[in-house]
Amino acid sequence: MLYDKDIREPLFDFLEERHGKIRIIEEKQMGRSRADIVMVTEYAVYGIEIKSDADSYARLSRQVKDYDRFFDYNYVVVGSSHALHVEEKVPEWWGIITVEEIAGEVDFYLLREPGINKKVIWNKKLSLLWRPELVHIQELNQLPKYKQKSKIFVIDKIVEKVPPEQLGRQICSELFERDYNEIETMIREYKAGRT
Template structure:
């Protein structure tokens, strides 16, 4: 059972259990593409699933934890049985852990710990999920756009982080992603 096998089974599982209208996206870039979530589910929240098969090493996991924790509302590590003990010592308590097991040729997922809401997302890093025009529209809707017409996306994200609550930023990001015409919605 490798990463590709787990990913395919996880995607099928998420498609059958995710609320209608949500987006399931492979390889969602976070932190300006510095890292990618294996599978993201975007709807009313942003949930990310990181896959570590028994063939993988966990040496990149601490950096992934740091970056995912800046952005995601919910995060879950989906790992092979070999990693479950070590992973539970590395992950923050709000992260979920699912163990992927192969039985009779099928991969199943056993929740070891359910994910809970991220207690401290970073407003600026969450805002980075917005395209420049989406960030400008969000500021314009709130009459926070004055003096920003030629500002870079970095300055727009900064203005959002300085003037909007994290909840408003998250809701804005989720709505913008859901409205992107080329991103597939679950039916």
């Protein structure tokens, strides 16, 4: 039986082999759910839900709705105990990766490629960014600073003014460049600039 912790590291290698240059962000809050993995490529943001052999489908329908609001593409990664019924549990545009242990090694099989998620809500996708990252997108697109406005207001303005294809690339770029070691400094500087 494979557990979530057994799957993650080998999965990252599998995804990098398939997609090339990627950035992995783990355990990202989105709506009422938490994405197990957010994978960023140069052109898209993927949500990845892991259902190991030890997991159930109890929360999956709610998770699917949340993932579909935030990500361009979605995968579910399932242990062999779920492989027979997973296609009934996720929408047809979700990719499916099965995982099993063979001769002591974790082995992945791509059961179905993901299709573009047409349910993504750009405001939700942009909310994955930190406020200083949104400021950078405002600067790139010569938008007003809106220093005294809320994050939601700024997101609404960005979505209104920036073409989706351009915005999608900029979101990916911000997530690729994200530096968790510098965030405290970035936020302090951002707040100091607002006053």
